[in-house]
Amino acid sequence: MLFHIRHLANTLDSYAGECDAGNDVSFALWAATITCVIIHVFVYGGASSGKLDLPIFSNANFRNIACRYLPAFFLATFSDWMTGPYIYRLYEHYGFTTNEIGILFVVGFASSLVFGTCIGSVADRTGRKASCLLFCFVISLACVLKNFSGFSPLALGRVFGGIYTSLLYSSFESWVGSEFVKLGMEKDLPQLYSLATFGNALVAVIAGFTANGLAEVYGYTAPFNAAIGSAILCFPAIYFLWGENYGTQKSESYFAISDSLKHIRNDRGVFLIGSISALFEAALYVFVFLWTPSLELRCKGQEIPLGHVFALYMVCKMCGTGFVSLLEKMMSIEFMLQCVLFFAGTSLLLPVFVKSGRIALFGHAMFEFCVGMYWPVVMSLRGKFVDESVRSTTFNLFRVPLNIMVVFCLLFIEKLAEHQIYIVCGATLFIALVLATSLRRRRRLRTVDLSTKQRMLERPASPVNQY
Secondary structure, eight states: OHHHHHHHHHHHHHHHOSOOHHHHHHHHHHHHHHHHHHHHHHHHHHHHTTSSOOHHHHOHHHHHHHHHHHHHHHHHHHHHHHTSTTHHHHHHHTTOOHHHHHHHHHHHHHHHHHHHHHHHHHHHHHOHHHHHHHHHHHHHHHHHGGGOOSHHHHHHHHHHHHHHHHHHTTHHHHHHHHHHHHTTOGGGHHHHHHHHHHHHHHHHHHHHHHHHHHHHHHOTTHHHHHHHHHHHHHHHHHHHHOOOOOSOOOSSHHHHHHHHHHHHHHOHHHHHHHHHHHHHHHHHHHHHHHHHHHHHHHTTTOOOOHHHHHHHHHHHHHHHHHHHHHHTTTSOHHHHHHHHHHHHHHHHHHHHHOOOHHHHHHHHHHHHHHHHHHHHHHHHHHHHHSOGGGHHHHHHHTHHHHHHHHHHHHHTTTTSOHHHHHHHHHHHHHHHHHHHHHHHHHHHHHHHHHHHHHHHHHSOOOOOOOO
């Protein structure tokens, strides 16, 4: 079996040929863009012809929340995405080694590990809107510190980075989830999450091209300074358009965390979906560190347009998001999650066996396609299983093992070969696939139990024995 895999890998290497970074990225970006347009023509063409019933076209409450939430969310994510393409290159520019860069990344994930759980409970208690406003302030501080070349200010910036990441990926989702729950519109959440993920990917594409242009003209710090402007615009969009909502109102973070732990312990579905999220996102965050040096290694001596590569990944992510809307009528959300995890794991194992830069780029693009599918799928499952009153805290509790896994990988980054890191990421995703299989089996068993009870209730009563 191993012989056949190696033979296939050698064949792919020979067909792929030498990497031509600029032309390969341009071709892949055009191909992904055309694919994305075709997918979304099917999605929204079906909606306009009545084949798909999208609530944004028919539900006034849905439109009201979407119009208040999405602009602020997109401005927030634009700030975040602007920090993505050139973070590794900026640290290289300042003269740091791979190990030192790994330590800077570790500081960010350790910050998220330390502060993330407290941030979730504070957001539930003091208000999700206030936490989102805090995000605008913290990301601005983090970006200002990127203008200093010393290790200490950059490390402090990574601490702020861990804090704003926890805020972005818990408080925003918790706020909009609570708004939908108040109106009894939980069933429409998957459509909002699909719109948010699609728009987020589109924003990321724009951020990639913007960052690439700014970096070429003004230097590697320019994208981070532009991110501050987006955060400043995000602040009034939240302040004036959002109302406040809360989770648990208990006076101490300890009690909110305790409630979340009880929720996880008492509901296996919450444990499974949280563990799957932690494993997938751990692989994703290691990939965020890995993709730049991986392409540089395979395309030695070539100037790689990192902003355009980033835009390619985000277009692939948009393709994946649109694909969810096409598939959701054909299969259960749990089975879709299994498919996402299988193909994501496979895509990160491709570079293990094939050394071509083109194949690595294809594997990366395929992984980002899976990321685009993952977010609306997992957000829907979180909405189904996680209690709204402790949602932020529960999300951030699962960021603890996530950050531990990422920190462990990055601490040993110099001792691991590139293919070994890919193997770790792929194995992590296949472990998540096993958990997703258990989640789907649990749903099927519950469906069978409910059907049996329903049949028993509908069965005619037996005649009374009068003798």
